[in-house]
Amino acid sequence: MKKFSVRLLVICLAFLVSGCLVWFGGLAFLQKYTPYQDEVVILTSSTITDDKGTFTIAHIGSEVPQPSLLILPGKTMVTVPDGYGEYELGAILPLLNLEGKTEVYKRAVFSRILGVPVSAFFALPKPVVASDDFVQLRRVLRQTALTKLKQFELPWQEAALFPLLQLNPADAQATSLAEAQFRLQAALVRLVSRSELACTLAIVNTTEESGLAHQLATVLEQSGVRVVRTTDTAELREQSQLISDASRSECAWIVPLVQAWFFTPLEQKPSSEVTNEYRAWGVVFIGADAH
DSSP states (O other): OHHHHHHHHHHHHHHHHHHHHHHTTTTHHHHTTOSOSSEEEEEEESSOOSSOOEEEEEEEOTTOSSOEEEEEETTOEEEETTTTEEEEHHHHHHHHHHTTOOHHHHHHHHHHHHTSOOOEEEEESSOOOOTTOOHHHHHHHHHHHHHHHHTTOOOHHHHHHGGGGGSOHHHHBOSSHHHHHHHHHHHTOOOOOHHHHTOEEEEEEOSSSTTHHHHHHHHHHTTTOEEEEEEEOSOOOSSOEEEEOTTOGGGTTHHHHHHTTOSSOOEEEEOHHHHHHHTSSEEEEEOGGGO
16 A cells, blocks of 8 residues: 555656646757657647637658748638638638548648648647737647646657747748748758668559649658659549558658548558559559549
């Protein structure tokens, strides 16, 4: 009984210390150990109000020389893919939640809107209305970090995002989606190693919608993927596939970047016969489930 009491006391003290660190801005200490490498994270509201608040884009990770934030008005009009049409940025996540869309689908929607692979999104409980002030965002990050600590989870995402909220908000403002895309794409230029240069990709569009292969290639090239061929074929596939040379583990970093563009989980298969035919490490077949 005494041992149990001591153990419980140690756990409570550890939680108390962690909680104090989080509440008083100590999240920054976790950033140097972050599992994120080169990620784009969206911060947007999961609920909808008359004021759509702000739409925030974070570029974070241990391989990012200068992590950054971009802020757009939530009322910015954009074209939502998959036939949705025109919507305000701040209304997109609530809309997709209402329709019961999966996390994979939501990431794909934001990836196509921004033109870069989106790794995750941070769903805020309500719109952040003060675009010139990070006080509300800091409060939300602290609260979610404390919730994770109560569940004995380390708040990695909050730790990576929190230091960015010490920056000057004026430097993060973007006047339009086009400006945000330009700044984000410039920051995402990835330096690849010599072994990664051999991780080439071919993209084959099997659908009737032209331009999809080029669209995916543009997104991937922003993240350092070498696309050596884009083509169309009349051989329609219902499900999109990534066929690759499974023996080359150094190319695995490409897989989540490709997946970020697709609405459904990407089927993956090994086949040296197919990769040899296209003279690439991997071949992406865009199927009917991609549009």
